Amino acid sequence: TQLLEQSPQFLSIQEGENLTVYCNSSSVFSSLQWYRQEPGEGPVLLVTVVTGGEVKKLKRLTFQFGDARKDSSLHITAAQPGDTGLYLCAGGNSGGSNYKLTFGKGTLLTVNP
């Protein structure tokens, strides 16, 4: 069974601060996806990374996939109240018809004005 350890589970910061969320596993994933979810809504895809060492930037968000494709991080620069939400990392296998995503437990981020 593949597991993704996501940390921290809760994070409360002030507007303008930087933060990093981590996802770690002992398993190799074919892809790693990051989602953001607001209360009462479904997760919204932020990014997909597939290559070891890959770095993707989305405005103030920087995503990195570990060289061995076992871990990933999400870094937010100068956080804003609009960044508040539940952030989920999810690792995909390449199992063809047995494909599934393994989710981390999520990071509940609160950015205070």
Added chain:
Amino acid sequence: GAVVSQHPSWVICKSGTSVKIECRFLDFQATTMFWYRQFPKQSLMLMATSNEGSKATYEQGVEKDKFLINHASLTLSTLTVTSAHPEDSSFYICSARAVWTFRTDTQYFGPGTRLTVL
């Protein structure tokens, strides 16, 4: 990106009744769809995976006779919660896998359905 819709967005029902949730994939055909449930402030728990034309594969601990999944077509999947009880109250989310290019596959999620069983 792909668009996934769910209906209804919320439903309240009496204990013992059955509830059907529809999930439609609007931009392209989904060969694999997933159903999740989520409790407040927690991550998503996979309930079952369904491939078009095949029976759904349920995760350990999920009752297949209680949570009926029908992957009717490449654009529609339904989840029916039969004889619902208060402990079935949860946020149910569908998802579909999209394979854009080799090794670049992504899951897109519906907006979720809040089920409350009285």
